[in-house]
Amino acid sequence: MILGKYSFGVGDRFNHQGEAQLSALITATSEGVEVTPVWNKSNREHNIVHSEPVGTRMEADAAVKNLGWEGPYFVDADHINLSNVDRFIDHADFFTLDVAMYIGNESSQEDVAAFKKSCATLGSEVTIPGIPEPIQISDELLQQVAGKYLAAIKEAGKIYRHIEEKKGAGNFVTEVSMDEVETPQTPVDMFFILKMIANEKIPAQTIAPKFTGRFNKGVDYVGDVEQFAKEFEQDVLVIDYAVKAFGLPENLKLSVHSGSDKFTIYPVMAKIIKKHNKGLHVKTAGTTWLEEVIGLAIAGDEGLIVAKEIYIKALERKVELCAPYADVIDIDDSQLPSPDEVAGWTGEKFANTLRHIPGYPDYNPNFRQLIHVGYKVAAEMGEEYTNLLKKYADVVGSCVEENIYDRHLKRLFDL
């Protein structure tokens, strides 16, 4: 299975927006840019909303059938490891092997020696076209990168072979992810990580490094955009080199786990992939959940009541809800409106506060991040929540579609 040049991950916590999401991708295709839809859901997300991987598969299949999409599409078992991959095997055809937690683990002396030996053919210096500084290969550098990444990639090899044994080689797309860590991986790290992936014979089609800067949930990029652009471009060049030199799949490309809505860097990435004629995969998830809440608020009546209830409960349970996301949210409590204030809002005011339109006077990224982590509140409402998604399917769906197309795909693929 080959993942196309451009692909876009649409997460959907409650499995009701598949058609709205696919509609946005169909519009991109009709505008001349074919973007492969991928429905991604992590094990953590399934556990929080008490859903099962079969639900994502059913949603994707139904959306594709109902809208007559004839192109390829995938269901991504996002951020899996050996301990939880089995529940996804029958339902996913894209697996994101998350080995971040193995970074820095010790490897055996034999493994390190074998890695160093495999690098002997590189010589003492590697020049990657487009990158001014050559990589100076030394025993010290090899020792250092092996210390950081070898155990992680060995683990990725184990997970890959476990899936391959069950699904058969070539029957799924493989991604290797290391994005959920604090320290970014440099382009030199990327070079050696790809060498290790090739040594393990993992046919990775996408790779998700940790980039420089903060990727907070549901809000824009925070960091040095110039530095990001430099690293992103060098990663693209390193991948191009590694594909040829190490025999990795030709369509290997970067996967950006965006945490949704990294609008500032979308055009930066668009420009670089265009310049080098390369592909890109971008994952989103929470942005769709946030549009559901926006849609309910606009729908008014019960929809608005529940939208307000979600915020007020999330505010009460802020510490608990934010805990699993401590590294990827930055909420300024002093900017959060009080429950009394929100209780008096119109649907329009609520939606304008939540909707991510940079520069809009009502937009409040603190409010948005709190609701982002508040999906557990909606999950606990059960059918009370999902029945409203059905009742207000039109208005909610149009919010979801507009968001994916206008705010994400247009910026990413220069539509």
Ligand SMILES: [Zn+2]
């Ligand atoms: Zn991720």
